[in-house]
Amino acid sequence: MSVASTVPASIDLAALRERFPALRQQVHGRPLVYLDNAATTQRPDVVIRATVDFYEKDNANVHRGVHTLSQRATRDFEEARQTVRAFVDAAHDAEILFTKGCTEAINLVAATWGRTMLREGDEILLSTMEHHANIVPWQLVAEMTGATIRPIPIDDRGQIDLSAYGSMLTERVKLVGIVHVSNSIGTINPVAEITAMAHRVGARVMIDGAQALAHQKVSVRDLDVDFYAMSGHKVYGPTGIGALYGKRDLLEAMPPYQAGGDMIRTVTFEKTTFNDLPNRFEPGTPNIAGAIGWAAALNFVDRMGIDAIGRHEQTLTRYAQHRLSEIDGLRLVGTADDKAGIVAFSLEGIHPHDIGTVLDRNGVAIRAGHHCTMPLMQRFGLPATVRASFAMYTSEAEIDALVAAVQQAKEILG
Amino acid sequence: MSVASTVPASIDLAALRERFPALRQQVHGRPLVYLDNAATTQRPDVVIRATVDFYEKDNANVHRGVHTLSQRATRDFEEARQTVRAFVDAAHDAEILFTKGCTEAINLVAATWGRTMLREGDEILLSTMEHHANIVPWQLVAEMTGATIRPIPIDDRGQIDLSAYGSMLTERVKLVGIVHVSNSIGTINPVAEITAMAHRVGARVMIDGAQALAHQKVSVRDLDVDFYAMSGHKVYGPTGIGALYGKRDLLEAMPPYQAGGDMIRTVTFEKTTFNDLPNRFEPGTPNIAGAIGWAAALNFVDRMGIDAIGRHEQTLTRYAQHRLSEIDGLRLVGTADDKAGIVAFSLEGIHPHDIGTVLDRNGVAIRAGHHCTMPLMQRFGLPATVRASFAMYTSEAEIDALVAAVQQAKEILG
């Protein structure tokens, strides 16, 4: 089966879709057309199987366990860490901290690195297309430290204005926060370049990678980013698991975030000494099943080949943009040169939420709203958009179904 | 089947054990005797099934979704919240905040309520038998605010010294932190009484309920506690999910903890307004599958009857203490009058870790160590103990296997 071959040239969609049980269903009497992958992807059978296997065979708590199940759980959990490390090409396992998701990963950096390193007068630069998860944690830190936040402008196609960014980069800038792939409009930001520019003035870079992992090869070493946040459920893994990558020397210097068991070396009521990386940042029982399931997802993506997936999605994106733009009164929002599989649009005089309802009745699952990027919506002067987002299993026929349903929405609502 | 009847008088163990797939296995050629339930319990088939069902049928992100899958996921996720609320008898769904576990729940309180309410000169009272999860977060807050931590002494049997506690309670005390059931020695603390005493001087009470839910009926309203922390995986649920109960007026007044999507109402770069409870404290994609699986676990416990489970475990505990205390040189650690299914001991001249290795070769899974309660270990003058902890499916025959294996350990190591 081509799905399992190591370096597939292209994707055998029919076989692939069989691997995702949730895709085999009808909604309102129509085959499900799942185009809400930027919210969360579906899970392949191997992820579900890995979760079940853990609970049925190896279920135990990790660390400090002298018994066999605990040893197996610990081994699999730490292998999952290695899998994540390899997937994003980090240098050390200790640089991968498991979190409950991308949001927590960013909060961890803001609350530890941010609170200790930022001062009054310092600046934090955030792109106008950031997800709230890479804005609000910094606002809380800014309030606490006296640092100020400055938005990096974007152009009308939804691309960061690099020359404006360059002129904002002064010695005052201590952190630059950038979404690798915009969840709202799909723009792939030039993270390597942005990072190099930031480093030249001594600023650190926090990349929100939530949407990137599923669409393209990510090497945190090549990008040279300082922090990189990820979510398992956005890349075919379980809910409740994610990770923070951080450069080792930065993580070593950070104060603890949450505190509890397994992150300490000794505790007395007078004094507590903390453990080494990564344990220092992983107190309590981790989401063991989540980490193991996520590793199964990443291995699955590896077998499919992330480059083939990326090509497939870009083809779909071009096709969808082309087909949608033929619809009268439809405005594509975000038309960057470099885009991942996310297409957003609005229809003249029709609210996205109403479109969403019509689409749902046709079995087509999209998202309508601000997509947790209110400043971006403001930039485009829209309260909300319709967003269709693709995955490795999305087919051209599904794009056709989307287009037909949008046309029906126009008829009914126009 | 008696397992499914609504108010069972006692437990049909053979039928019940069939419901837990992980119990059906051999370790080193011996039937697994899983006595590490205080670290984590096993999961019944219904929990695994609920997890698989979610991923195979309803998998989508919650909130803001106009499409059918998202509506189903949202409904099931919010029903899970109701299930947790009902299980601990809280008044409002909004008082249940999902977290990744008990550790995070306590950290949330320490970092929000603690940082805003505590001042220099304030006192935090923590029992000597607290888990590190209910010590270290308070140490971090104490360092930040200038509050001081004072340990509440315990007696030689492992019971809180209530009269010492009473005399420590002054107007300076702002928080009392107590473990409901000790994970190390099984003591069930008189939480209602401790709470009433604390309230008389105006102190708030943070109860670490990690070990309590699986063993006895908990009513946060009857106990009148202010905060109650829980873990799903300690009560037959998945890893990576837990909850904080907090009284509504306290939660309402707390600043946000982590920040991101879904916890805000509006975001601009100038100003962010936050959402209502519980969303304000649940930014980002929650562990949806985890919450749903946990609800399945709690419903399973309900069908079994928590009182029947509690009685069963207490019978086992008495039996185990009786059998173990017949072994020469064995010292039981923690012999409170009121105990849940946890038995800890040490053997003269033999390190617990070596005992653990011998037991494991006999298929018997226990935990050896300090159980994240170093101050308690110090109190008893031991670096570590062996801990056997029971669950609804534990049998008398398994206690016999434990005792036989301990005897073998004595032979080999003595």
Added chain:
Amino acid sequence: MNDALRELYQEVILDHGKKPRNFRPLEQATHCAEGHNPLCGDCVTVQVIVEDGVVREATFQGSGCAISTASASLMTEAIQGKSVEEAMALFDEFRAAVVENRESDDLGKLEVLLGVKEFPVRVKCATLAWHTLQAAIQGEGVASTE
């Protein structure tokens, strides 16, 4: 074509959705509140003039989907001239009809909104303006459907 959709998006609703009545600020308002529906990002401000216990005038502003806009528009028409008690009774009646699926024959023009019953996730859109009206009259200032 889907009947439930046709039922939901009737002519009257689309008309009120696109050309909302009483869509303007009300300078001399005696009561005012803002309502949010986090689901769609709908946001509505309701203003009313109450004199001697009677709603003399009612207006709204904001942005929202067709359902919430039409519902707000229809509401401002429906409550004009009614006593506050009557207006609140109408809300109860309306809510009972769309949320609890209860029979009702006193809804008048609001009946066009009953199609929303088939779309549970959209019910909040239909009741947002009413919740906001209630908040305004009770002096709460802010309403949310969650």
Added chain:
Amino acid sequence: MNDALRELYQEVILDHGKKPRNFRPLEQATHCAEGHNPLCGDCVTVQVIVEDGVVREATFQGSGCAISTASASLMTEAIQGKSVEEAMALFDEFRAAVVENRESDDLGKLEVLLGVKEFPVRVKCATLAWHTLQAAIQGEGVASTE
């Protein structure tokens, strides 16, 4: 009775575990480090006197399981009189034998510890003292098996 267990807990090990040799502080130590094994909570302090590149004396203190105590005890005996290079070479040899399962015939008395190979989770107990020795000699002060 389990053969692997008998192999692990040989007489010599139990003897050194219960009556560790060189278990005392070393006042004139030239090098010293503390080691932790978070798994068992083992904690060991190794002190040595190195003169002219030769280990004149080696002692340890701390609390730990039979394996880690016996290993520390046997180590202090084994390295006495050896050059620092020889001691470190012995560590390499020992580690290769228990971690990588390599053949070795130069281990001398340390061979009694080879039973630990069947117990991967206990290997750290057997190597803790050695890691700590290495940290002491390299002047790092703290070692951990994780």
